[in-house]
Amino acid sequence: MFNMQSVARSDGRGGPENLRHMAWVTGGCLLVFALPFILETYWLYLVGVTAVYAIAGLGLVILFGFTGQLSLAHASFFGIGAYVSAIGGVHYGLPGIVTLPIAFAICLGAGAFVGIFALRISGLRFALITLSFGELFYWASVRWSDVTGGEQGLYAEPLSVMGIDFGDPINAYFLFAALGLLATALCFRLRDSSFGRAMAATRDSELAARSSGVSVARTRYIAFVIGALFSGVAGWLFSGHVGAISPNFFDMFASLNMLVAVIIGGVKTPLGAWVGAAYLVFVPELFGMAGVSNLYPILSGALLVLIVLVLPVGIVPALQQALRHLGTSRGDKQ
Amino acid sequence: MTLDTALQLTIGGLVSGSLYGLVLIGILLIYRVSRVVNFAHGQIGMVAAMCAFFLVPHFGLPIAVALGLGLAVAALVSYLVDILVISRVTKIGSGFDLIATLGVMMFLTAIVELVASPKSFKFFSLGAQIEFTFLGVYFNANDLTVILTLAVVLGLLALVLNKTGLGLSIRAVAISPEIARTTGVNVQAVRALVWAAGGAIAGVAAILIASKVTLNAFYMTPFLVKAFVAGIVGGLDRFVRPMAIAVGLGLLESWVVYWLGADARIPAVFLLIIVVLGVLPSKYLQDLEQRP
Amino acid sequence: MKIRSMLLQSAAVAGALGVSFTLGATAANAQSSVQIPDGTSVTIPSNATCDMDADAAGVSDDTIKLGAFTPLTGPVAGPGIGAVEGQEYVFDKVNAAGGVNGRKIKFSALDDQYSAAYAQQQVRRLVEREKIFAISGGIGTPNFVAVLPYIEKNQIPAIGMYAPAADKVGTMKNPHVYMIWPNFVSEFNVIADYVARTDSDASIALLMQSGDIGNDALKGMETALERHGRKIDNVLRTEATTTDYLPIAQELKEIGADWVFMVVQPTGIGQAIGSMAKIGYNPKVATQSDATDETFISAFPEEAEGISTPTKVAALTSDDPKVRAFVEDFTAVTGKAPSMWNTVGFAQAMVTIEALQGAPALTHDCLELALQHMQGFETGVLPPVTFSPDNRQGTNAVGIARIDDGVVIQVSAPVPVQ
Known part of the structure; x- marks a missing residue:
C-alpha cells in the first residue's frame, strides 16, 4: 500500500544547466563555511540538531523513500547510537571516538536482526514489527536503569578527538556539516547506483522488480540495515551534542516525528531529509521569534494538515517543480 | 488460583478486549472505503465524550440526550475530516495520508485541551454503580453494557453489510471505487456515510472507555494503539480475524498482568507479535498486500 | 569584593x-x-x-x-x-x-x-x-x-x-x-513512618510505577519501616501506560494487605483504587502528595475518600x-x-x-x-x-494529610525528614 509513483526529477541536464548547478554548489559551500562565523551559538546548536536529524532522516529516505518500507523503530536505532556513546562515556570512560565503531557494530547487528523480518514481511505488518522492537527498546531503556539511567537517562560529554573539543559550537558545526554532507553524498550515490535502481523497483512494483531479476527480499534487507546505520551514527552524534539523553527521545512518537519530517521534506530526495529536519527544529523557533512560542504545540497539528493540503508532494519536490516552472516560463519568453 | 479469580480475570480481559474491538470497528470500516489508517480515530471519539460531558451541566440535558448529541458531533467531525482533509490527499500510501491523520489527531487534541482545560474529569459512570456478584465474580452493569454494545454493533454491521443494498455498495467501494462508480454506486455518499458511521462508533467506544478510566484529552491513545495492533496483525481488510485478535489481546493482557506483573505486559505483548508475525506462513501475510 | x-x-x-x-x-x-x-x-x-x-x-x-x-x-x-x-x-x-x-x-x-x-x-x-x-x-x-x-x-x-x-x-x-x-524518598519515608507508628500490626503492600519515582518511593519506605523493625510485605509494579487495573487489584486482593501504598501517576491511582473497590477489597491507601491536588480529588471523588498522603505544601x-x-x-x-x-x-x-x-x-x-x-x-x-554554602535542599519537611469528604485535612504538621 505504500506504493508510490515517482515524482518527476530534473533529468537530462544540458550545458547551461550544468553551469547553474555548479554555481548552486559553490554558493552552498561558501554559505556552509561562512555560517558559523555569522550565527550566534544558539543558532549553531540548532543547526547541529538539524544536521543530526537530517542524517537520521537520510536513513529513512533510503528506507521509506527509496525502498518503500515503513519503519517505526528508526528512533530506536538512533537511541542505540546515543546510548552506546553515553554509556561508554559514563560507565567505561571511553572517549567518543572509540564508541563510534561500537555503536556502528551494535546498530549493524540490531539492524541485521530486525531486518530479517523485512525478508518476507512488508507494508503495515512490517511497520508493526518495527514498532514492537521499538516498544521493547523503550521498555528496556526505562527498566534497565543501572546501565541506562532509567527515565532520567544519562549525561554525555561532548566529543573530543585528538585535542579538538567538539563541545565548542564552531568545531561541532564543522564536524556536523562534514558528516552531514558525507551522508548526503552517500545517499545520492546510493540512489544513482544499480542498487538504487533495485530499491526503486522494489518500491514501485515488486512484481516488475522480480521479473527484471532484482531480489526484492535482499534489497529490502540491505536497505533496512543501511537505514539503521545512518540512524545509529546520527544518534551517536546526538548524545554528545545535547549533553543528556533519556528514553523519551527514542520512543514511538520520536520515530513518527522523524517520519513526518522526511515526508514533509520530500521523502524521495536526500534534500528532503534536510528540509524535514529543519522543519522540526526551526518552525517552533519561528513561533518563538514571533513571541508566541507556546502556540506551536497547539498549532503544530493544523500546520501539518495545511502542508499536506498545500504541498501534496513535499517541500523539496514542490520547490523543484516551482523552479522548473520558472525556468520554462522564462525560456518561453526568450 | 481459584476458579473465581480465573473468571474475574477472564471477564475483565473480555471487557478490555471489547473496548479495543469497539475502537477497531471504525478503523476497519474507514480503511475499507478509503485505505487510510486513521490516527485521528481515537480523538474523534474523545470529542464525543467531551461534548456529552459538558452538555449536561451547561444545558441541563439528560445524560442520554447529551450522549446522543456527542455521537452526532463525532459523526460530523469524522465526516468533515474526510471531506476537508483525507479526500484531498492525492496519493494514499505516500505517507501523506499518515501525516494528514496525525495532524488532525494533534489538532483535535489541542482544541480540546484549549477548550476543556488540561484537567482530568470524572465521566458519567454509566451503570458502574449497579454492582452484583455471581459465582464469586464481581460485575457491574457497565461491564455488561460494554460487551453487549460490541455484540450489538457487530451484529448491526453484519446485517447492514451483508443483507442490504447499502452494504453491497460499501463492499463494492471497498473493492474498487472506480468499478463501483461505473455500476451506478454513489461513491461519495457511501464514503461520507462510512466516515460518519465510523466517527459515531468511535464515539460509542470513547464514551464507554471514559466511563471506565477518566476523561481528558489523551485517554484514548493507548486504546487506539492496541486497536491498530489488533487490526494490523489480523488484517485491516478483514473483520472477524482482527476483531477476535482485539478481544484476545484484552484477555492476554489481563492474564499476563496477573501472572507476571503489569511491567511484563509490554514485553509479553510485543514479543508475541514479533514471534507470531515471524512464524506465520507467508501465504497468510500476503492478504494485506497493497492494491495497485 | x-x-x-x-x-x-x-x-x-x-x-x-x-x-x-x-x-x-x-x-x-x-x-x-x-x-x-x-x-x-x-x-x-x-x-x-x-x-x-x-x-x-x-x-x-x-x-x-x-x-x-x-x-x-x-x-x-x-x-x-x-x-x-x-x-x-x-x-x-x-x-x-x-x-x-x-x-x-x-x-x-x-x-x-x-x-x-x-x-x-x-x-x-x-x-x-x-x-x-x-x-x-x-x-x-x-x-x-x-x-x-x-x-x-x-x-x-x-x-x-x-x-x-x-x-x-x-x-x-x-x-x-x-x-x-x-523528593519521593522523603515523602514515602514520612508516610511509611506514620503508618508504622499509628498502625503497629498492619501488613503493607506497595504498588509502584516502574522507574525512578517508584524506586525512590521504595527506598524511602524501606528506610522508614526498618526503623520500626518492619518491612514491606509485597511489592507490585505497574507502568504509566497501564489502562486496566483489574488484574492488579485482583492480585492485591489476594495478598490482602491492610495498607496499600501507591506511587503511580494520578489517574492510575484513581483507577487502581476504583478497581480494588469493584472487587470488594477496600484497604487503607497511602499515596504521593499529588493526590492532594483538587484536580485529582474532583476526577476521583469516591476513590480519593479516606486516603492518606504526605504533603509538600501546607493544606489550604x-x-x-x-x-x-x-x-x-x-x-x-x-x-x-x-x-x-x-x-x-x-x-x-x-x-x-x-x-x-x-x-x-x-x-x-x-x-x-x-x-x-x-x-x-x-x-x-x-x-x-x-x-547554606554546602546545602542545596532548602527545606525537606513532609507533613501528613488525609482526604475527608473531599477536603484535604492536615493530620500532622510538616516535620524534617530524618
Missing part, C-alpha cells in the same frame, strides 16, 4: 515598603495580606564575597527577566499551568508594589510538554535568546534533569523547580540548583494565618481558590523574590550568594527555607 551591609539594608527597606500593598484586595479581606518578600532572611556574613561587577544578562535598569520551562500542553499541563499561575500571582504583586529595587519582573514560561527533547531547546532559548537572569520554578523531573548539564555549564541559577530527583537535584552535584521540595484548609492570607488574597486577585499546584508556584516565586531582594547585586554570583545565606525564609506555605 566585600559585601557592604549598607546595600543589604537598603534592599530590605525597599522591600518593606511594598509589604502593605495588596493588589486587588477588596475591603472585606484587606486585613489579610500576603507579605512580599523583602530579603530579610538573607544574612550574608561580612567575609563572604561575590562578583558584583559580573555581566548580568537579563537585568536592566528597570527589569529583571526570569524564565521557566514547564509543561503547558500535554498530560502534565495541569500542574505546569497551575504552578505558572502561582508564580505570576507573586510577580504581579511584586511589580504592582514597584518591583525589586525598582526593577519590574518580566517572567517568561515556555512550554516543554514534559519532554526532555523540548526542554533542551527551551532552556537554550530562555538563556541564549531571551537572556533571562535566572530560572524560577517550573514543574517536572525528566524535563529538568535533562538540562542539568546545560545549567551547570552555563552556571544559571535555578530556583525551586519542582523536580524531585533524589541524588541529582538538591545536592552539591548540581550546585546552581536550589531545591525546596522533598489550614487555620494558619499565613496560609489563610494566601488563600484569601489569591482568591480575591485571580477569582478562584488556589490549587495545590498554584501553591507550589507561589512558593517557588516567593523564594526567587526573596533571593533577588537579598542579593547584594544583581549578578549570578551575588544571587547565589544570597540564596546560600537564606535562613528560615517563611513563604507561609512551606516550612522555613534555609540554604
Whole structure:
C-alpha cells in the first residue's frame, strides 16, 4: 500500500544547466563555511540538531523513500547510537571516538536482526514489527536503569578527538556539516547506483522488480540495515551534542516525528531529509521569534494538515517543480 | 488460583478486549472505503465524550440526550475530516495520508485541551454503580453494557453489510471505487456515510472507555494503539480475524498482568507479535498486500 | 569584593515598603495580606564575597527577566499551568508594589510538554535568546534533569523547580540548583513512618510505577519501616501506560494487605483504587502528595475518600494565618481558590523574590550568594527555607494529610525528614 509513483526529477541536464548547478554548489559551500562565523551559538546548536536529524532522516529516505518500507523503530536505532556513546562515556570512560565503531557494530547487528523480518514481511505488518522492537527498546531503556539511567537517562560529554573539543559550537558545526554532507553524498550515490535502481523497483512494483531479476527480499534487507546505520551514527552524534539523553527521545512518537519530517521534506530526495529536519527544529523557533512560542504545540497539528493540503508532494519536490516552472516560463519568453 | 479469580480475570480481559474491538470497528470500516489508517480515530471519539460531558451541566440535558448529541458531533467531525482533509490527499500510501491523520489527531487534541482545560474529569459512570456478584465474580452493569454494545454493533454491521443494498455498495467501494462508480454506486455518499458511521462508533467506544478510566484529552491513545495492533496483525481488510485478535489481546493482557506483573505486559505483548508475525506462513501475510 | 551591609539594608527597606500593598484586595479581606518578600532572611556574613561587577544578562535598569520551562500542553499541563499561575500571582504583586529595587519582573514560561527533547531547546532559548537572569520554578523531573548539564555549564541559577530527583537535584552535584521540595524518598519515608507508628500490626503492600519515582518511593519506605523493625510485605509494579487495573487489584486482593501504598501517576491511582473497590477489597491507601491536588480529588471523588498522603505544601484548609492570607488574597486577585499546584508556584516565586531582594547585586554570583545565606525564609506555605554554602535542599519537611469528604485535612504538621 505504500506504493508510490515517482515524482518527476530534473533529468537530462544540458550545458547551461550544468553551469547553474555548479554555481548552486559553490554558493552552498561558501554559505556552509561562512555560517558559523555569522550565527550566534544558539543558532549553531540548532543547526547541529538539524544536521543530526537530517542524517537520521537520510536513513529513512533510503528506507521509506527509496525502498518503500515503513519503519517505526528508526528512533530506536538512533537511541542505540546515543546510548552506546553515553554509556561508554559514563560507565567505561571511553572517549567518543572509540564508541563510534561500537555503536556502528551494535546498530549493524540490531539492524541485521530486525531486518530479517523485512525478508518476507512488508507494508503495515512490517511497520508493526518495527514498532514492537521499538516498544521493547523503550521498555528496556526505562527498566534497565543501572546501565541506562532509567527515565532520567544519562549525561554525555561532548566529543573530543585528538585535542579538538567538539563541545565548542564552531568545531561541532564543522564536524556536523562534514558528516552531514558525507551522508548526503552517500545517499545520492546510493540512489544513482544499480542498487538504487533495485530499491526503486522494489518500491514501485515488486512484481516488475522480480521479473527484471532484482531480489526484492535482499534489497529490502540491505536497505533496512543501511537505514539503521545512518540512524545509529546520527544518534551517536546526538548524545554528545545535547549533553543528556533519556528514553523519551527514542520512543514511538520520536520515530513518527522523524517520519513526518522526511515526508514533509520530500521523502524521495536526500534534500528532503534536510528540509524535514529543519522543519522540526526551526518552525517552533519561528513561533518563538514571533513571541508566541507556546502556540506551536497547539498549532503544530493544523500546520501539518495545511502542508499536506498545500504541498501534496513535499517541500523539496514542490520547490523543484516551482523552479522548473520558472525556468520554462522564462525560456518561453526568450 | 481459584476458579473465581480465573473468571474475574477472564471477564475483565473480555471487557478490555471489547473496548479495543469497539475502537477497531471504525478503523476497519474507514480503511475499507478509503485505505487510510486513521490516527485521528481515537480523538474523534474523545470529542464525543467531551461534548456529552459538558452538555449536561451547561444545558441541563439528560445524560442520554447529551450522549446522543456527542455521537452526532463525532459523526460530523469524522465526516468533515474526510471531506476537508483525507479526500484531498492525492496519493494514499505516500505517507501523506499518515501525516494528514496525525495532524488532525494533534489538532483535535489541542482544541480540546484549549477548550476543556488540561484537567482530568470524572465521566458519567454509566451503570458502574449497579454492582452484583455471581459465582464469586464481581460485575457491574457497565461491564455488561460494554460487551453487549460490541455484540450489538457487530451484529448491526453484519446485517447492514451483508443483507442490504447499502452494504453491497460499501463492499463494492471497498473493492474498487472506480468499478463501483461505473455500476451506478454513489461513491461519495457511501464514503461520507462510512466516515460518519465510523466517527459515531468511535464515539460509542470513547464514551464507554471514559466511563471506565477518566476523561481528558489523551485517554484514548493507548486504546487506539492496541486497536491498530489488533487490526494490523489480523488484517485491516478483514473483520472477524482482527476483531477476535482485539478481544484476545484484552484477555492476554489481563492474564499476563496477573501472572507476571503489569511491567511484563509490554514485553509479553510485543514479543508475541514479533514471534507470531515471524512464524506465520507467508501465504497468510500476503492478504494485506497493497492494491495497485 | 566585600559585601557592604549598607546595600543589604537598603534592599530590605525597599522591600518593606511594598509589604502593605495588596493588589486587588477588596475591603472585606484587606486585613489579610500576603507579605512580599523583602530579603530579610538573607544574612550574608561580612567575609563572604561575590562578583558584583559580573555581566548580568537579563537585568536592566528597570527589569529583571526570569524564565521557566514547564509543561503547558500535554498530560502534565495541569500542574505546569497551575504552578505558572502561582508564580505570576507573586510577580504581579511584586511589580504592582514597584518591583525589586525598582526593577519590574518580566517572567517568561515556555512550554516543554514534559519532554526532555523540548526542554533542551527551551532552556537554550530562555538563556541564549531571551537572556533571562535566572530560572524560577517550573514543574517536572525528566524535563529538568535533562538540562542539568546545560545549567551547570552555563552556571544559571535555578530556583525551586519542582523536580524531585533524589541524588541529582538538591545536592552539591548540581550546585546552581536550589531545591525546596522533598523528593519521593522523603515523602514515602514520612508516610511509611506514620503508618508504622499509628498502625503497629498492619501488613503493607506497595504498588509502584516502574522507574525512578517508584524506586525512590521504595527506598524511602524501606528506610522508614526498618526503623520500626518492619518491612514491606509485597511489592507490585505497574507502568504509566497501564489502562486496566483489574488484574492488579485482583492480585492485591489476594495478598490482602491492610495498607496499600501507591506511587503511580494520578489517574492510575484513581483507577487502581476504583478497581480494588469493584472487587470488594477496600484497604487503607497511602499515596504521593499529588493526590492532594483538587484536580485529582474532583476526577476521583469516591476513590480519593479516606486516603492518606504526605504533603509538600501546607493544606489550604489550614487555620494558619499565613496560609489563610494566601488563600484569601489569591482568591480575591485571580477569582478562584488556589490549587495545590498554584501553591507550589507561589512558593517557588516567593523564594526567587526573596533571593533577588537579598542579593547584594544583581549578578549570578551575588544571587547565589544570597540564596546560600537564606535562613528560615517563611513563604507561609512551606516550612522555613534555609540554604547554606554546602546545602542545596532548602527545606525537606513532609507533613501528613488525609482526604475527608473531599477536603484535604492536615493530620500532622510538616516535620524534617530524618
